[in-house]
Amino acid sequence: MTMSTTSVLRSEWIKIRSVRSVAGSLIAIFAATLAVTVLVFATMGQAEADSPGDEPLFSAFYALNFGQIAAISFGATALSSEFLNGALRISLSAVPRRGLLYGAKMSVIGGLALAVGLITSLSTFLVEQTFMGEHALGLGDPGAVRATVGGGVYLMLMALFAAGLTAVLRSAVAVLAALIPFILIASFVLGTVAWDIAQYLPSEAGQLILHQNPEGGLGPWSGLAVTAVWAGAALCAGWWSIRTRDA
Numbered sequence: 001m002t003m004s005t006t007s008v009l010r011s012e013w014i015k016i017r018s019v020r021s022v023a024g025s026l027i028a029i030f031a032a033t034l035a036v037t038v039l040v041f042a043t044m045g046q047a048e049a050d051s052p053g054d055e056p057l058f059s060a061f062y063a064l065n066f067g068q069i070a071a072i073s074f075g076a077t078a079l080s081s082e083f084l085n086g087a088l089r090i091s092l093s094a095v096p097r098r099g100l101l102y103g104a105k106m107s108v109i110g111g112l113a114l115a116v117g118l119i120t121s122l123s124t125f126l127v128e129q130t131f132m133g134e135h136a137l138g139l140g141d142p143g144a145v146r147a148t149v150g151g152g153v154y155l156m157l158m159a160l161f162a163a164g165l166t167a168v169l170r171s172a173v174a175v176l177a178a179l180i181p182f183i184l185i186a187s188f189v190l191g192t193v194a195w196d197i198a199q200y201l202p203s204e205a206g207q208l209i210l211h212q213n214p215e216g217g218l219g220p221w222s223g224l225a226v227t228a229v230w231a232g233a234a235l236c237a238g239w240w241s242i243r244t245r246d247a
Contacts, residue, residue, distance in 0.1 A: 008095055008104040016108060019081055025074040026112060029155060030120045033067035037124050041131040056135065057143055057212040060128045061151050064210070067120055068203065071113055071155040072179055073172075075162030078109050079238075080172035102242050106163060106235060113159035118152030125151075143212040143220075150209030150224055157224070161202060161231040167238025199223070202230040 016022050040062060082088045082105075095101040125148050129136040139145055165175045183203045190198040198204050199218055208214040208223030218226065 005100065005104065008100055009108060011094070012104050012108040015081070016078055016112065019077075022074065022077045022081060025070055025077050026116055028070040029067050029074060029113070029116050030123070032070050033063045033120050033124050034127060036063035036066045037127050041128050055212060056132075056137055057141070057147055058210050060125050060137065061121070061147060061210045063124055063128075064121065064151055064155070064207075067117075067124075067155055068158050068183070069180060071117065071159040072162040072183075073176060074113060075109060075159035076166045076172035076175045076179075078159075079105070079163045079166035080170070080175075083170040098243050099239070102167070102239055106160065106238075109163050110156055110160050114152060114156040117155030117159075118149065120155065121148050121151030146220060147210045147212075150220065153224060154206040154209060154227060157206060157227045157231045158202070161227075161234045164231065164234025164236070164238035168234075168241045170241075200226055202227045205230075 016026070082091060091101055092098065095104075125137075125139075125144070129138070137144055139148070162175055162179060165179070166172055169175055187198060187201050187203050190201070196217075199208070205218060205223040206227030208218055209220040211220065214220055214223065
């Protein structure tokens, strides 16, 4: 008997909730981002506010650099559990339609990452402002709501990007080993020497949504759209891998 879409979605939610490493990486998106926000702005806070070139809105979301690592870890671990000890064969015996199984899993991953991402982004912005005194921004300031919502969407896209790549590589370790240095090192180096190219990388493009007035050819929403294209390509590659390769 074929399971309904609702049943498959529910089963995928139960899987994520019951695997400690996956649930822990989801919680870490919020915890790590908020912890870094408090640590950095409680000690530096207003000291940087008057420095030349400081962009208050973008600075408010500084800790999302750490949250994105947790989001990538969540996406990777949520998928990699299917490739351990024959778990995928068991899942396919219950849900023979690979498209339904894959779509439900990515929907749950994306939905949870978006919910936690939005909460994280809003909390980060509000907490950071408590340390800024007269330099504090409000949600009514230009670009604040857009950056807050966009930050949550960005974290979701990075989680889905990692999940799609994990479906291809079938290893969270391989994905983390490739993506984290790429985002933390390669994007920074390329952004320094060739911004015209670097702005189309997933992390650099997506974080344009956090700027009040992004520089370069991409705007805030078009930058986020570029990250969505990267995530979509990874998800399509993951679907092709799940559909064509043996369990």
